[in-house]
Amino acid sequence: MSLSKLVLRSMKKNMKHYYLYFFALIFSVTLYFSFVTLQNNTEVWAAVQMSGTATAGFKAATYILYFIVLFFVLYANHLFMKRRSKEIGLYQLIGMTKGLIVRLLAVENILLFVGAVIIGMLAGFFSSRVFAMILLRVLEKEALVTMTFSTQALMQSMIVFTILLIIVLIQMAWMIHHVSLLSLFSAAKQADERVRRFSAFQMVIGFLGLILIVYGYYASTKLFDIESAGNLFINMIIILATTIGGTFLVFRFSVAFIMNTIRLKKKGHLSIKDVLALTPIMHRMKSNAKSLTLITVLTGVSLGVTTLSYIAYYSSEASAYSQVPGDFILLEEQGEEFLEKLEENNIAYDKIDYRLQGVTAAVGQLMSKKQQDNPLYTMEGTIYTIPLSDYQQSVPEAKLSGNEVILTNYGGYMAEMFPLEKDHDLIVSAGELEETFHVVDIHDKSVISGIVTAGGGGPIFVVTDDMFKSLTTQAALYPWHHQTTITLKSNEDIATAEKLYIQSNAGIITAVDDKGQTKQYTQSSYEGKRKDNIESLGLTIFTTAFLGLAFLMTTGSILYFKQMSEAEEERDSYTILRKIGFAEKDIMKGIYMKQAFNFGVPLVIGLLHSYFAVKSGWFLFGTELTAPLWIAMCCYIALYTIFAILSVGYYKKVVRQSL
Amino acid sequence: MNYRKGRYEVTVLIGRKIKKVYGKKSTAQEVLKGIDVEVNRGEFVGIMGPSGSGKTTLLNVLCSIDFATEGVIEINGHSLRGMKEKALANFRREQLGFIFQDYNLLDTLTVKENILLPLAISKLPKAVAESRVKELTSLLGITEILNKYPNEISGGQKQRTSAARALITNPSLVFADEPTGALDSKSATALLQNLQNINETKEATIMMVTHDAVAASFCTRVLFLKDGLIYSELYKGDKTRQAFFKEIMHTQSVLGGDGYES
Known part of the structure; x- marks a missing residue:
């Protein structure tokens, strides 16, 4: 019987085992090829308009994917070889040389690989389209992509899977050469030692x-x-x-x-x-x-x-x-034009005004006792206060009296890394004024723009209206005094409102700091x-x-x-x-x-x-x-x-x- | 031996016109061609015959592992025909015991666990099971190896473990398929003596397929199969084992074939 006949016969007989291995191969090729095709599709990238680092990351992912595939195929091949150990042992027993068996299995493997690569590439070509659609969906881009068959992706996959085939063949030859006839027969048994x-x-x-x-x-x-x-x-x-x-x-x-x-x-x-x-x-x-x-x-x-x-x-x-706790945030009573435009277009909205007043405090004093040697403990910074009556517009159940305050707006990684505790006293100053606040509660509700708090999730104190009044005597020392939060009544209006927001330049905000200098900020929607x-x-x-x-x-x-x-x-x-x-x-x-x-x-x-x-x-x-x-x-x-x-x-x- | 006659009065197994056909219509091959068989309680029945005569097929059909194409099989009054898979399995577990040529022990279980295996889903109290294990293992001489794994004991010990497992449920009928096939003659004789002993003392009914005349000579009755039909039948009666052995050898030579096929 010629070698080719033997190969065909044994393949036919082993279809059940091959099926597992074949599937593993096709699956690997599909994943890899669709990923590479996606990578080489200029249309997608034009739509995505990605930065250099992002594409570099995408490229690095190709290598990781290759290692996953490599690992997977080697493992499947190993398992597959172990299952066929008896057959290989039998070939040896009837007098085939190991070299001949290696050749026999190599021919089988090459046939399998070629088949799997062809099927996998076809599947990968179609699945890459699905992946492209998912990518655009994730990015919320609306673009119609036609997938073109990329010869570059083809070349790359061919090279990569040829290398993989060589590695698999080496693994197979190594397994056949380094295993004795006796242990080949008992390979299946060896696995479950007592x-x-x-x-x-x-x-x-x-x-x-x-x-x-x-x-x-x-x-x-x-x-x-x-x-x-x-x-x-x-x-x-x-x-x-x-x-x-x-x-x-x-x-x-x-x-x-x-x-x-x-x-x-x-x-x-x-x-x-x-x-x-x-x-x-x-x-x-x-x-x-x-x-x-x-x-x-x-x-x-x-x-x-x-x-x-x-x-x-x-x-x-x-x-x-x-960063932007509301559909639109207007600061310092700027952007009236935007509100007028909203009304012109019959867009209904809710509006909450917050009066703001800065104080200087070391918020680290609210940390737990064991963190007291933390450098942040004594670090002072500007923290804004809002009067209770304004806060009640969004949190109606909030109540305060005297020097009690609520610390709010505190969330994100700051809150995770530097947890603050309530029922602490805290000394704050504003110009010559000095007050002792007693923190009765800590909320993580976002109310104030990230521009005011110098980063999203910065703390805000809610104080009684009386307290706020006395603090506002120092208004000139701090740049921010007023925030208007606009929330649209209907989500359908967002696109139109968005356009109006840009047209009216409401996002460009100027503020005057304590030294009298004018600064410009961009408040995005x-x-x-x-x-x-x-x-x-x-x-x-x-x-x-x-x-x-x-x-x-x-x-x-x-x-x-x-x-x-x-x-x-x-x-x-x-x-x-x-x-x-x-x-x-x-x-x-x-x-x-x-x-x-x-x-x-x-x-x-x-x-x-x-x-x-x-x-x-x-x-x-x-x-x-x-x-x-x-x-x-x-x-x-x-x-x-x-x-x-x-x-x-x-x-x-x-x-x-x-x- | 009049006292023995009483124990043979109850019929445990009845088989009528059992036929078994393998393959499709065009290639159909009739392995069993209409066999009638009856086994009474306390009998130790041997089935002999040249290879291809249908010994193992008959056993498999009788013990419900395989289905008869035609015919009626009743064990303890239960007809096997029409029983569902689940009911058949339950029936096998509760009423029948099995000893196979290649022991069929689970490698991952100890000897004791293997013996108790058929009770794994029964409601038998542990104490009862425990005392049965004790009785059987001392009868079979395997008390010492209860905590060993099958790969640590000899073939003879494995087969005796397998016998203990077959008997643990107090079955109405034990089927043994070439139980001595893989054993050396010393272990084989020991096992057969054990089986004979259990047959006599515990009144266990045993049906054994064998190609070995020595093994068959331990039986109380031997059926000879040829080409899917019962060719003849020998009773031991009050004969000695040696005399019965000679008789078996004689029948075998008449039957043709050397009788030593594997």
Whole structure:
């Protein structure tokens, strides 16, 4: 029989196994090619009008994507080779040289690669259009894009996948050459070495793993505390090392240990779930620990990165609102022309006036006692006050008397990094005046423009009207005295109002500071600010989401592939169980448990990792944690669930066929 | 041996006109061509025959792992036909025991866990299960290895574990498919003596497929299959095992084939 005939026959026979590998390849090519096509589409970039750094980031993402693909394909190939170990052993047994087997499998692999690259590129070409549409949607750009087949993308993908093919062939040749005939036959068995007696040592190590993770989490919550700010980099390394190391130790020792303890307690009387979930997982933990750790960490990292960029994107509204708390903000009674124009166009709006009066204070005095050696503690700055009656227009339930004040407008990363406490006294001055404020409450409601507070989310004091009156004697010392917040009654008017705002130049504001100098400020509208934010963050979220998706699909597929081969390995057990009288349903109960563990545990630990990672520094990226975190996490949970369902389906098939 | 007659009075298994056809119409191959069989309580029945005669097919059909194309099978008054998958599985678990040539133990479970496996979803109190394990393992001589894994024990021990698992539910009928096939002659003899012992003391009903005349000589009755039909039947009666063995050998040589196929 000629080599080519043999190749074709073995491919035909192995279609079931190839299908898994083939799918992995097509998927990788599709992702890569669509990404590169997108990168090379000038039309998209013309519409996007991105800065140099953003495109550089996009390019860097291509490399990361390539490494994901590389890792994925190498892993799939490895798994695939292991499954075929018997066949390879058989070829050797009947007298084929290793060289011939390598050639045989190389021809198969090349055929597969060519097929996958062609299909993947076609799919990638079409999916790139979808991705382009998503990108433009994210950026809120309305442009119709026609995708042109980019020869550059074609060349780039061809080169990249040729290199990948060479690496895969080397891996394959290496695997065939470095494995003896005997171990080839038992490769499948080698994987599940027996875990038997558990020594105290293993128990201690497993426990240590838990402690490491908990410590890492604890350290991450303290990462941005003022005391440890100096060693940020070292701290981050420590956190990474403890959590990753801890994860491995937990998978390697704790899981098997805990399961064995449960099992020993049953004294031999196992339930069907124990038989199908507990004991196989326990015995596989030794060989699965590494890959589960990797998957968990990858899940954590990708989810963390996705969440952070999503927080930034998601917060574009909130951070715009903290800068411009209202559809339009007019300062110092300028922009009357804009209001007239609104009325001319019959645009209904609500208007709130805030009187402003600056004071000088060291707001650090409101920090907790243990932060008193913080340099900010005594640093003085200008803080504006507003009278209670104005504040009540937006917060009607607010009440004050005497020297009581409410600290409001305080949000964003300032509030996260420097939490202020109520029920403190605070000395403020304005010119010769000196007052002692008693802070009764702290609100994070945005009311005053970021221009007034010198950055979004700066603190504002709400004082009683009497207090305000006495403070206004020092009005000349501070530049801002009046803010008008305009909120449109109908969102449909925003586009028109936006035009009027620009026409009337209402955003250009002049103010006079205490030295009598005139300064010009640009107060953007809320919508303008939000669009600015979206444009600068849209590409980042798109890129990270794309990579996150690639990571997710990769880790999910790997878990699925692993389960497929585990199912095959355990087929005999199912046969036995069904013969001695367990129904498909009884067996599936155990399989559900097993899948819940196999997909659930890496997911849960990965979610925890990313939760603590995100929690430690999210406020640097945006103003909103909960919603983006939940949305990103739910996406991951949903996709993992899909993979888990797929794998349960595969098990079902195996169990059904096992008798 | 009059006292024994009483135990044979109850019929455990009835098979009528069992036919089994494999393949589609054009390539149909009739493996069982209408077999009638009856097994009474306390019997130790051997099924012999050259390869291709349908021994294992008959066993699989009788024990509900495979379906008969035609015919009636009743075990303890329950007809297998018309039973749903789930009901069949329950029936197998509660009423039948199995011993296979390649042991069919789960590698991830210890000997004790393997033995208790059929009780995994039963409501049997632990204490009862525990005492059954004790009784069976001491009968079979595997008390010492209860906490070992299958890969740590010998083939003979594995098969005795498998026998203990088959008997743990006090089944109405134990099916054994070439139980000595993978054992050396010493372990095989030990296992057969164990089975015979259990058959006599516990009145367990056993049906065993074998190609080995020595193994068959431990039975109380041997059926000979040829080309999908029962060719003849031998009763041990009050004969010695050696005499019964000779009789079996004789029938086998008449049957044709050397009888030592695998």
